[in-house]
Amino acid sequence: MKSAEWRVEMQHLKKVRLLDRVDEPCLRLLQEVLEPYEIDMGELLLSPLEHNRYLYLLLEGELAVHLDTLDGNPVRAIGPGDCAGEISFMDDLPPSAFVVALKPSILLRVHRRSMQLLTRSPQLMQNLAELLCHRVRLSDRLIINSEQNANIDKLTGSFNRRWLEHIYVRESARCALSGQPLSLLMLDVDRFKDYNDRHGHLAGDHALCLVVNTLGKLLRPADSLVRYGGEEFVVLLPEMALEDARNVGERLRQSLEDIVSFQSPIGLLPGVTISIGVAPMRVNDDLDSLIDQADQALYQAKEQGRNRVCG
Numbered sequence: 001m002k003s004a005e006w007r008v009e010m011q012h013l014k015k016v017r018l019l020d021r022v023d024e025p026c027l028r029l030l031q032e033v034l035e036p037y038e039i040d041m042g043e044l045l046l047s048p049l050e051h052n053r054y055l056y057l058l059l060e061g062e063l064a065v066h067l068d069t070l071d072g073n074p075v076r077a078i079g080p081g082d083c084a085g086e087i088s089f090m091d092d093l094p095p096s097a098f099v100v101a102l103k104p105s106i107l108l109r110v111h112r113r114s115m116q117l118l119t120r121s122p123q124l125m126q127n128l129a130e131l132l133c134h135r136v137r138l139s140d141r142l143i144i145n146s147e148q149n150a151n152i153d154k155l156t157g158s159f160n161r162r163w164l165e166h167i168y169v170r171e172s173a174r175c176a177l178s179g180q181p182l183s184l185l186m187l188d189v190d191r192f193k194d195y196n197d198r199h200g201h202l203a204g205d206h207a208l209c210l211v212v213n214t215l216g217k218l219l220r221p222a223d224s225l226v227r228y229g230g231e232e233f234v235v236l237l238p239e240m241a242l243e244d245a246r247n248v249g250e251r252l253r254q255s256l257e258d259i260v261s262f263q264s265p266i267g268l269l270p271g272v273t274i275s276i277g278v279a280p281m282r283v284n285d286d287l288d289s290l291i292d293q294a295d296q297a298l299y300q301a302k303e304q305g306r307n308r309v310c311g
């Protein structure tokens with residue numbers, strides 16, 4: 001980052017949202033302490049590893065904010081008129097994120113020692129408070145999104161095992177308390193190794209997505225379709241007894257048998273069939289013992305020739 005040679009003018013300050021509606025005398029004072037800087041593309045402006053003493057106001061260019069490392073995708077971009085470093089500028093702690101220039105950028109910066117000057121303007125303080133509120137809301141949204149993503153299988157978009165462990169605790173307790181049954185289906189794609197060998201691993205991936213898309217449409221909102229691992233899936237059916245769960249299993253099995261071929265991004269592919277083991281929750285069943293029961297029923301379905309429901 002290098003100091004720029006030009007003088008900061010009023011027109012520059014008018015571009016910055018943080019200075020919106022700040023009165024002219026205060027802007028004039030700020031004009032004296034703001035320093036213009038230029039930063040090259042790819043250059044690091046802020047890092048959690050280095051103390052920051054400045055508030056940066058971006059006039060031109062674009063910056064990117066990265067949380068943990070610079071390798072992944074940025075969590076947000078900073079455009080002209082926005083600012084950077086405001087949190088570490090205020091609390092005098094290391095920055096909470098990396099900020100890097102996405103384009104050659106022009107900035108104004110003000111040192112912490114001029115903080116008193118900023119606090120003279122109630123309007124500027126209000127703008128700053130609003131900006132910090134906005135940042136908090138963004139962070140909350142990021143936490144919610146990452147929490148949701150942590151429960152989702154990346155390939156198929158179904159729930160993953162982590163979600164199953166979480167939802168089982170809730171649903172089993174709820175059903176036990178209200179005297180309702182709960183059942184679990186264990187599903188496995190038939191002869192999936194052959195499918196991969198014959199049509200390729202990518203085709204296998206599309207077939208797994210087909211399974212999730214097809215079965216997902218047949219389930220109630222309260223049911224959870226979970227990719228348990230590889231080509232194995234679990235369906236948790238709260239408030240459902242064994243007989244009804246068998247019927248659901250049969251409907252799921254049939255729905256895939258009916259798909260002889262399907263259109264995928266790599267062309268027309270053959271459908272797959274599934275075998276299903278059904279298990280009703282018994283008193284004192286935990287998730288492992290219930291899965292174990294369903295797994296034994298699934299084993300029988302495979303033994304009896306596949307593409308069937310047992311249990």
Ligand SMILES: Nc1nc2c(ncn2[C@@H]2O[C@H](COP(=O)(O)OP(=O)(O)OP(=O)(O)O)[C@@H](O)[C@H]2O)c(=O)[nH]1
Pocket residue numbers: 155188189190191192193194196200201202203204205208229230231302306
């Ligand atoms: N394409 C693809 N294949 C996977 C994935 N996860 C697991 N597999 C494959 O699924 C196959 C499972 O094979 P097996 O456990 O032998 O069972 P199977 O061939 O389905 O035979 P049965 O279960 O006895 O009907 C293995 O070849 C794995 O490589 C995945 O995410 N994508």
